[in-house]
Amino acid sequence: MSVHELKRPPALEWPAELLGDLPKALDHLRHWAQITPLHTALRHKRQGQWYAWRWIDALRDVERLADGLRQQGFSEHSRLALSGSFEPNVLLLALAAHSIGGQVLTLADDLELEALQQHLWRIRPTHSYVQGRRQIAHWQSANLLDFAQLLGPVAPAQRLVRWRKISDETALWSEEGTGWQGGLAVLLEQWLNTGHGLAFPESPASARRDRSEVAPTGLLLSPARLQHLADEIESRLAPHGTWRRRLCEWAIAHPQSGLRRLLKNRVRMLLGFQRLVYIWQPLKAPAQPTWLAEFKRDIA
Numbered sequence: 001m002s003v004h005e006l007k008r009p010p011a012l013e014w015p016a017e018l019l020g021d022l023p024k025a026l027d028h029l030r031h032w033a034q035i036t037p038l039h040t041a042l043r044h045k046r047q048g049q050w051y052a053w054r055w056i057d058a059l060r061d062v063e064r065l066a067d068g069l070r071q072q073g074f075s076e077h078s079r080l081a082l083s084g085s086f087e088p089n090v091l092l093l094a095l096a097a098h099s100i101g102g103q104v105l106t107l108a109d110d111l112e113l114e115a116l117q118q119h120l121w122r123i124r125p126t127h128s129y130v131q132g133r134r135q136i137a138h139w140q141s142a143n144l145l146d147f148a149q150l151l152g153p154v155a156p157a158q159r160l161v162r163w164r165k166i167s168d169e170t171a172l173w174s175e176e177g178t179g180w181q182g183g184l185a186v187l188l189e190q191w192l193n194t195g196h197g198l199a200f201p202e203s204p205a206s207a208r209r210d211r212s213e214v215a216p217t218g219l220l221l222s223p224a225r226l227q228h229l230a231d232e233i234e235s236r237l238a239p240h241g242t243w244r245r246r247l248c249e250w251a252i253a254h255p256q257s258g259l260r261r262l263l264k265n266r267v268r269m270l271l272g273f274q275r276l277v278y279i280w281q282p283l284k285a286p287a288q289p290t291w292l293a294e295f296k297r298d299i300a
Contacts, residue, residue: 026062026099028192033059036195040169042088045202045210053088055195061151065096068150074127076101081123081142083107084131085177086187087200089147093129094184096150102126108179113138170196171275173216175207180222190220190280208232212272219279226279232271 032041037056044051053061074080080097082090082104094104105123107116109132116138128142136144172190176183191198196218201210221229238244268274 025095025188025192028195029055029059029062029095032192032195039195040197041191042091043171043197043199043214044087045200045206045213048202050213051088058088058092061092062095062099064152065093065150066099068152069096069100069102069127069145072127072145072150074100074102078102078126079105079124081105081107081120081125081128082130082184083109083128083135083139083178085109085200085204086174086180086183090129090178090184091188091191091198093145093147093150094188097127104184106178106181106184109135109177110179117141170194170218171214171216172196172198172218172220173200173211173214174198174220175201175204175211176220176222176225177204180225183222186280187220190218208271212270215272215275217275217277219276221280223282229271 032039032055038054040052041055041058042053069080074097078097078100080093080102082094083106084090097104105125107119107123109130111119120139120142125142127145128139129145129147130136130139172194174183174187176187178184187198190196198220199214199216201207219226219229237248268276
């Protein structure tokens with residue numbers, strides 16, 4: 001059964017996030033590939049190993065993927081649906097589809113089968129790329145793409161990097177997925193406009209450990225994920241009402257306190273925040289969670 005043959009669902013709100021117009025995205029990618037071709041553009045941990053893409057690698061992969069998409073019938077009239085964790089494959093494939101002129105949409109990767117079928121009926125993708133066996137089984141009707149087939153022969157071992165020591169380079173960090181509406185546009189905009197490297201964990205479960213290895217200088221996270229990190233910071237502190245907690249709050253309230261610096265440095269090291277200087281926020285965002293705002297204010 002093709003995606004166009006799915007039974008029409010009841011009225012729903014628009015379920016997918018349509019990647020907006022990025023007129024200069026490819027120009028920015030070519031710019032960084034020209035002036036800093038050997039600098040690291042992307043990092044991703046896979047099966048316990050860090051892999052890296054230089055800017056010249058990223059540009060070449062986008063061009064190869066665009067050729068592969070055309071061979072699969074993708075054109076300026078096509079619609080590519082993406083679902084899963086954000087990582088290099090997703091970003092590069094989105095840019096390749098964008099370079100051809102087609103539309104790129106994202107769908108959350110935790111939809112139940114019935115809801116997913118309803119959403120696919122509404123967006124009617126001509127092509128799709130998803131991660132995870134469970135998701136793939138549910139997307140069989142949506143013309144699934146094989147990333148390796150699109151990219152063609154490549155030697156992954158050439159991108160395996162020994163990354164054990166924290167360097168002085170700027171590193172943006174994201175541990176999100178397509179459930180973050182608008183997130184793909186945020187990542188592409190921040191990454192391509194700044195020319196900073198962008199790193200991703202192996203999985204949500206390993207995010208804190210992998211983040212500590214990267215020690216990012218910037219966070220690109222949704223408000224919900226920022227709140228999760230704030231809750232994690234909270235969990236590292238003493239319980240409310242105890243003298244240890246009152247001592248922590250006193251230390252935070254006194255910027256010159258040596259105890260404040262000691263406390264924050266300890267939590268930063270645990271969470272991989274020792275180099276953090278930037279936290280992305282939307283223009284009209286609510287105030288950041290208290291403890292996370294304290295981190296930003298203290299190190300900005």
